[in-house]
Amino acid sequence: MSKILTIGEILVEIVATNRGNGFREAVPLIGPFPSGAPAIFIDQVGKLGQDCAIISRVGDDDFGWVNINRLTEDGVDVSGIEIVPQGTTGSAFVRYREDGSRAFVFNIRHSACGEIELSDKTLTLIDTCTHMHVMGTALYAPSVVKSILTAVERIKAAGGTVSFDPNLRPEILDSPGMREALQTVLSVTDLFMPSGEELFLFAEAKTEKEAVAELLAKGIKAIVIKRGEKGSSYFDKTTQIDLEGYKVEEVDPTGAGDCFGATFVTFWLKGMHPAEALRYANASGARAVTKAGPMEGASTQAELDALIKAQGQA
Ligand code: ATP
Ligand code: MG
Numbered sequence: 001m002s003k004i005l006t007i008g009e010i011l012v013e014i015v016a017t018n019r020g021n022g023f024r025e026a027v028p029l030i031g032p033f034p035s036g037a038p039a040i041f042i043d044q045v046g047k048l049g050q051d052c053a054i055i056s057r058v059g060d061d062d063f064g065w066v067n068i069n070r071l072t073e074d075g076v077d078v079s080g081i082e083i084v085p086q087g088t089t090g091s092a093f094v095r096y097r098e099d100g101s102r103a104f105v106f107n108i109r110h111s112a113c114g115e116i117e118l119s120d121k122t123l124t125l126i127d128t129c130t131h132m133h134v135m136g137t138a139l140y141a142p143s144v145v146k147s148i149l150t151a152v153e154r155i156k157a158a159g160g161t162v163s164f165d166p167n168l169r170p171e172i173l174d175s176p177g178m179r180e181a182l183q184t185v186l187s188v189t190d191l192f193m194p195s196g197e198e199l200f201l202f203a204e205a206k207t208e209k210e211a212v213a214e215l216l217a218k219g220i221k222a223i224v225i226k227r228g229e230k231g232s233s234y235f236d237k238t239t240q241i242d243l244e245g246y247k248v249e250e251v252d253p254t255g256a257g258d259c260f261g262a263t264f265v266t267f268w269l270k271g272m273h274p275a276e277a278l279r280y281a282n283a284s285g286a287r288a289v290t291k292a293g294p295m296e297g298a299s300t301q302a303e304l305d306a307l308i309k310a311q312g313q314a
Pocket of ligand 1: 227
């Protein structure tokens with residue numbers, strides 16, 4: 001039996017209901033929505049009925065409980081979430097600008113999940129897991145990096161696998177130790193899932209085809225590239241599969257990449273043909289953007305089947 005693990009930030013997201021430039025005036029808000037890229041990822045894995053767990057920290061406050069309750073409801077093992085009595089759960093305030101870009105106010109580094117140290121309990125949990133998913137966003141503090149690298153090492157040593165979504169834009173690469181941590185993770189990655197320019201973060205090559213070949217030559221078994229509304233592609237040493245995106249109405253793009261990744265990893269680990277797993281992942285990313293709130297668009301397999309059937313690609 002496989003069990004998927006991730007480690008990283010848990011937060012709530014609070015979203016301005018009108019567009020504009022940031023938060024220097026009072027604006028109407030909606031939330032709190034459960035959030036944090038690793039949390040969204042693992043919630044989608046749980047919704048597909050796959051055994052899974054997250055290691056993180058929250059405060060003993062409503063923002064923490066809104067996450068714990070949702071993850072529990074969706075089938076995620078939350079025993080690795082430490083509830084810090086005097087802590088405050090992380091948060092992100094988000095407002096869309098007229099051009100679709102986003103302004104954020106974050107409280108992560110100084111929130112409960114700003115530090116994640118492993119304990120005997122979480123080390124035992126790690127040893128029950130067979131696959132580790134690393135979210136680049138989670139490499140925000142030295143203690144979290146250390147916990148992630150420990151989990152990666154233990155799971156690989158026991159014969160498990162690692163997937164890696166860099167999930168970062170090149171401009172935030174400059175925090176101390178970030179590049180080294182990313183390189184270490186990449187060197188043990190089985191499945192690499194970049195979007196856009198992230199493919200070129202670790203390659204010398206300047207074209208997509210060459211960058212893919214270069215990374216596969218380094219020992220990565222498979223690469224999945226996310227292309228937003230245009231869909232996605234899968235590559236391994238002998239195969240390339242390109243799928244178009246599903247036609248949906250985009251309400252809130254946050255969380256699409258996380259739901260997409262969770263769905264691909266879940267079905268790939270079950271041994272499903274990559275073309276099938278990619279189709280499900282495409283459907284999952286597409287459904288995710290149709291709902292307001294980052295985790296609200298996570299899907300069950302029946303919901304993915306319905307979208308695939310409705311658009312004639314079953
Ligand atoms: P994130 O902002 O969550 O980090 P990402 O850049 O990692 O996103 P995207 O490429 O935006 O990931 O989205 C992941 C997948 O979701 C896409 O490859 C596609 O399959 C699907 N998807 C995303 N946006 C749309 C859309 N507007 N219409 C249809 N499918 C979409
Ligand atoms: Mg992403």
